[in-house]
Amino acid sequence: DAEITQSPRHKITETGRQVTLACHQTWNHNNMFWYRQDLGHGLRLIHYSYGVQDTNKGEVSDGYSVSRSNTEDLPLTLESAASSQTSVYFCASSEHSTRGLTEQYFGPGTRLTVT
Amino acid sequence: GQQLNQSPQSMFIQEGEDVSMNCTSSSIFNTWLWYKQEPGEGPVLLIALYKAGELTSNGRLTAQFGITRKDSFLNISASIPSDVGIYFCAGRSGGTSYGKLTFGQGTILTVHP
Numbered sequence: 388d389a390e391i392t393q394s395p396r397h398k399i400t401e402t403g404r405q406v407t408l409a410c411h412q413t414w415n416h417n418n419m420f421w422y423r424q425d426l427g428h429g430l431r432l433i434h435y436s437y438g439v440q441d442t443n444k445g446e447v448s449d450g451y452s453v454s455r456s457n458t459e460d461l462p463l464t465l466e467s468a469a470s471s472q473t474s475v476y477f478c479a480s481s482e483h484s485t486r487g488l489t490e491q492y493f494g495p496g497t498r499l500t501v502t
Numbered sequence: 503g504q505q506l507n508q509s510p511q512s513m514f515i516q517e518g519e520d521v522s523m524n525c526t527s528s529s530i531f532n533t534w535l536w537y538k539q540e541p542g543e544g545p546v547l548l549i550a551l552y553k554a555g556e557l558t559s560n561g562r563l564t565a566q567f568g569i570t571r572k573d574s575f576l577n578i579s580a581s582i583p584s585d586v587g588i589y590f591c592a593g594r595s596g597g598t599s600y601g602k603l604t605f606g607q608g609t610i611l612t613v614h615p
């Protein structure tokens with residue numbers, strides 16, 4: 388069965404370290420998204436991609452970067468982790484093309500703690 | 503940027519009661535979605551609405567796309583303990599932002615047996 392996976396599921400890191408969170412989907416979806424979830428804020432968009440080599444900033448992109456070298460993966464990098472980036476991170480994918488429309492499917496999330 | 507106001511923020515109800523929650527927006531959306539998130543998991547799509555005025559059901563869940571295109575409602579009838587979770591509304595405005603969703607803050611639902 389097609390799916391979307393995230394790794395690691397839990398991560399503890401120190402302030403200032405570079406951290407990369409992985410997201411992998413097997414639906415062959417063009418669109419991929421990264422969100423963070425914090426109490427009282429719901430899901431806020433960090434970065435998104437509409438296809439290979441395409442990346443765009445979301446509403447809370449400062450301190451984060453992404454790259455899209457293939458259809459299946461959109462890794463999220465925290466260049467220099469800060470305590471304010473302690474959060475739960477969700478990856479999602481969707482399809483919106485001549486092949487049809489699917490709404491966003493979400494991964495299981497990564498809980499990141501920056502100490 | 504676009505904002506969605508979701509209410510109520512939390513609900514504590516008895517099993518068997520009906521539940522209503524809603525989202526309002528400062529701008530127009532052409533798609534409204536409702537997701538449910540259970541502890542330790544990612545959100546799961548419940549209902550998608552694509553036309554103003556549309557009323558769609560999924561079992562005990564019913565959602566409506568407001569006529570003004572600035573609001574949406576989700577009703578759960580005869581709640582059961584497994585309805586517990588966080589419910590999110592999400593809107594999409596289309597155009598060059600066709601893939602992006604804006605999420606509400608979520609409604610935390612607790613159901614007492």
